[in-house]
Amino acid sequence: MTDIKIDPKGLVPSPVAAKELRDKAVYGEPIPVADGVDVVVADNIKDYTGPGTNTYLVGTDRLWVIDPGPADTAHIDAVVSAVDGRPVQGILVTHNHLDHSPAAAPLSDRLDAPVYGYGGLPEELHNQSDEDIDPDFVPHKALMGGETVGKGRWRLRVLHTPGHFPNHLCYQLPEAGIVFSGDHVMGWSTTVIVPPLGNLADYMDSLDLLARTGAVRLMPSHGDPVDNALSRIEEVRVHRMMRQTQVEECLHRGMANPADIVDALYDGLTPRLLRAAQGCVEAHIEFYTSRRALAERAHTGAAKTERPDFNTRTPSRYT
């Protein structure tokens, strides 16, 4: 595992940091990260995946597999080998971005285990976004925020944490003070929030939800475990609000075009990361606009304009 820290620009790693992440990563074998928790890292390093996707094995006799990862044969083989013939009670998916869910179906077949998750998004919502979405993701069992799965020491509480993506779930292991935090909060970088599927207001609410768990450690889907969970959550909140202030200052100076705001705020940005930076600025503008509309409604008593319901989902196979 690595100790790369957040990029000072706060959005994505520099190419140099990405190379360093790859050089230090260990792929293809289970690495113990807590009592009864191992991680197998997929070799799918990209701009937003840190050293790769973390697939966690949780438990001793009967396992949970959390975030199966990309449809990469070497990674799937490595997870099956790490399970080592132990029964798997479920494969839990945090969300259906392409670096998280495509291995769920092949692992389900090979491990004879059901897939759990919030559910895929309806196709018309995929079409509104250019994000890397796994369109085929359908869990065997759809989960709701607040429910629990399993029993005893390895019981997991489900947290619905939209913001990065509408169907994002975190999984809390209350006995150990651990939350498997997916892409919601990571140690190595801030998460990408790109409208219309990403939403900053939802993201801030989901940060509150995560903080209320009182988690001690976060196990994110990319990068190392985070030991000081609550201070990291606070750090992310402060970072977001700092960026919000910067974007609002640009708006007040008369800059309306997100590309111009990116130019002003992201000095020396690699061109291929421009779209993500622009999406991030759009999320901050949307946050500003929605808060202003809220304040105006409070003043005038006007009716609320509904956002499209991004939390609808495709049904699971059995429920």
Ligand SMILES: [Zn+2]
């Ligand atoms: Zn993601």
